[in-house]
Amino acid sequence: MDTMTRNRIRGCAVGAAVGDALGMPLEGSWRQPADRLVREMRAGRLPAGTITDDTEMALALAESLLAHCPLDPADLAQRFVAWFRAGPDDIGNQTYAVLARIAAGESWEQAVAAVQRRWPKSAGNGSVMRCWPVALAYWDDSDARQSGQRLDALLADSRLQSQVTHLHADCVAGSAFVNAAIYYLLHGTLPTDAIAQALEAVEMPEPLRRVIAAAPHQKRADLANSGWVRHTLESAVWGLLNTDTFEEALVQVVNLGGDADSAGAVVGALAGAAHGLDAIPLRWRETLRAEWPLGSGRIWRADDFIALADALASCSKPFEQSTSCT
Numbered sequence: 464m465d466t467m468t469r470n471r472i473r474g475c476a477v478g479a480a481v482g483d484a485l486g487m488p489l490e491g492s493w494r495q496p497a498d499r500l501v502r503e504m505r506a507g508r509l510p511a512g513t514i515t516d517d518t519e520m521a522l523a524l525a526e527s528l529l530a531h532c533p534l535d536p537a538d539l540a541q542r543f544v545a546w547f548r549a550g551p552d553d554i555g556n557q558t559y560a561v562l563a564r565i566a567a568g569e570s571w572e573q574a575v576a577a578v579q580r581r582w583p584k585s586a587g588n589g590s591v592m593r594c595w596p597v598a599l600a601y602w603d604d605s606d607a608r609q610s611g612q613r614l615d616a617l618l619a620d621s622r623l624q625s626q627v628t629h630l631h632a633d634c635v636a637g638s639a640f641v642n643a644a645i646y647y648l649l650h651g652t653l654p655t656d657a658i659a660q661a662l663e664a665v666e667m668p669e670p671l672r673r674v675i676a677a678a679p680h681q682k683r684a685d686l687a688n689s690g691w692v693r694h695t696l697e698s699a700v701w702g703l704l705n706t707d708t709f710e711e712a713l714v715q716v717v718n719l720g721g722d723a724d725s726a727g728a729v730v731g732a733l734a735g736a737a738h739g740l741d742a743i744p745l746r747w748r749e750t751l752r753a754e755w756p757l758g759s760g761r762i763w764r765a766d767d768f769i770a771l772a773d774a775l776a777s778c779s780k781p782f783e784q785s786t787s788c789t
């Protein structure tokens with residue numbers, strides 16, 4: 464792997480965590496005035512630099528992929544339940560409803576179907592905010608004959624990781640879209656082209672496609688940035704395509720307030736893949752902290768995310784060998 468690709472892979476993982484932590488104190492706030500944007504890691508309900516459920520669930524997904532690639536959804540569900548039992552500070556409604564049922568003994572298929580029947584229109588960002596590890600596990604298509612197959616596998620596992628908790632078509636397609644965009648960015652495609660190519664590569668409901676396609680042309684004042692998956696994707700694509708640096712992309716998106724940490728995680732994964740680890744401000748990287756596994760007392764720092772990104776990326780082997788990495 465060349466140095467720039469490695470830098471992008473690491474940038475995706477560290478970028479997602481940094482975006483979550485930068486957005487944490489702004490979650491639920493109003494849009495910040497344009498002349499008073501928050502640019503530093505601040506304490507909120509957690510100490511400055513602390514990640515939230517977005518990154519915790521991504522870590523569970525990453526560890527599941529390191530044990531089973533292609534993804535084993537039952538293993539992923541059990542890892543989510545272990546996290547759920549450890550009592551996270553923060554958990555989305557849909558995720559809570561599904562994991563509580565699995566913890567009580569239902570299979571993940573029964574649990575997610577039951578929750579979907581009850582709230583068929585629910586389409587939160589809970590599966591999109593955590594999806595990036597799949598892109599790192601499937602980045603390598605150096606064997607040209609298998610490149611189409613590799614992207615297909617990336618899209619399939621991106622959808623599957625959503626289906627464990629979020630069955631809505633927008634959530635499933637949104638996860639595939641984000642990871643397709645990361646895939647193209649890791650291969651050096653310019654952000655505008657990466658978004659266009661990801662829109663082309665992924666089947667999705669037309670209203671979602673229109674939201675993503677229009678996102679770069681939106682005005683800051685019109686971005687709602689709620690927990691609805693369409694709003695999160697809109698904010699993340701807007702931030703990626705209207706800025707030139709990693710720092711500015713994150714600052715613009717988390718200062719929209721609302722679901723600032725989740726939109727921050729998504730734009731962080733995208734902008735990290737676009738600009739690479741070296742573009743992530745050192746002052747943010749040095750503040751980053753994550754207790755993982757939750758309740759263990761072990762604190763992850765930026766270097767741990769780098770090691771995780773490298774481990775995921777080395778899972779990405781010639782297609783037929785891709786079964787397990789540990």
Ligand SMILES: [Mg+2]
Pocket residue numbers: 515516517553724725
């Ligand atoms: Mg969160």
